Amino acid sequence: MTDPGFFARGYGPPPREGRPAMVLVHGLGLSGRYFVPLARRLAAGGASVVVPDLPGNGRSRAAVRRAPDVGQLADALARRYRRLSLGPGPLVANSVGxxxxxxxxxxxxHLVSHLVLTGPALEPGVSGRRQFGRLVADAPREPLGLLSLAAFDYLVTGPLRCAASFRHSLRDAAESFEVNLERVRAPTLVVRGAGDTIASGTWARRVAGLVADGRAVDIPGAAHAAHYSAPDAMAELIGKFTAGEPG
Structure with missing residues (x-):
């Protein structure tokens, strides 16, 4: 599905009233492609799934001239919700997403019924150099398929735009991330791959504690992109969470 300058993939039945879409939000410099394994599993369970490339990234790279900041990306996504008559529905994100x-x-x-935060980054108070070091440490723990996909996406988005997005994200982590989390009222599930070197267990539990209604869970054998390396486990967690079942 496309609209001017803003690309998104669709899986499962089209959204309609009474069956809202589940939206999957990628991390910094990437595209929605690494969410495809999870999207297909969610769609197989009957969900309507939308996987955008955020403005400035992947196939939406030409949508903007400069890398948007975090707030601008959130507002652009909200406009997309309204354009497609989405929501309120579950919102699933990874990393800086x-x-x-x-x-x-x-x-x-009013657009978000449930929130799933997978490997939430960036952690406030951690320097950009340390954050980058954590990313490098995580790479050997991820599947080779993800590494090749990510390398291609970073090249498409471009190093300058990735660097600008990283600066925006560090500023948001320092100034707004925790404030926004404290304002979240949707039930929230914080998912962390047990081998994640980017989002620490302490930080994941803090995120769950900052929102009004949150809990944290680890997925054994997964790292930062748990939705890619363990899509079946993720789909099961999301299904139980959005259905209100204990997980």
Whole structure:
């Protein structure tokens, strides 16, 4: 599905009243492609799934001239919700996409019924150099397929735009991320791959404690992109969470 300058993939039945779409939000410099394994499993369970490439990234790279900041990305996503008559529905995010998701849920709470934050980054108070070091440490723990996909996406988005997005995200982590989390009222599940070197267990539990209704869970054998390396486990967790079942 496309609209001017803003690409998104669709899986499962089209959204309609009474069956809202589940939106999956990628991390910094990437596209929605690494969410495809999870999207297909969610769609197989009957969900309507929308996987955008955020403005400035992947196939939406030409949508903007400069890298948007986190708040601008959240507002652009909210406009997409309205354009497609989405929401309120579940919102699933990974890594720096969790900052975008938190901003969306805080600014536009009527659009989000449930929030799933997978490997939330960036952690406030951690320097950019340390954050980058954590990313490098995580790489050997991820599947080779993800590494090749990510390398291609980073090249498409471009190093300058990735660097600008990283600066925006660090500023948001320092100034707004925790504030936005405190404003989230949607039930929230914080998922962390047990081998994640980017989002620490302490930080994941803090995120769950900052929102009004949150809990944290680890997925054994997964790292930062748990939705890619363990899509079946993720789909099961999301299904139980959005259905209100204990997980």
């Amino acid at each position: 969790c900052q975008v998701a938190a901003a969306l849920a805080a600014r536009h709470p």
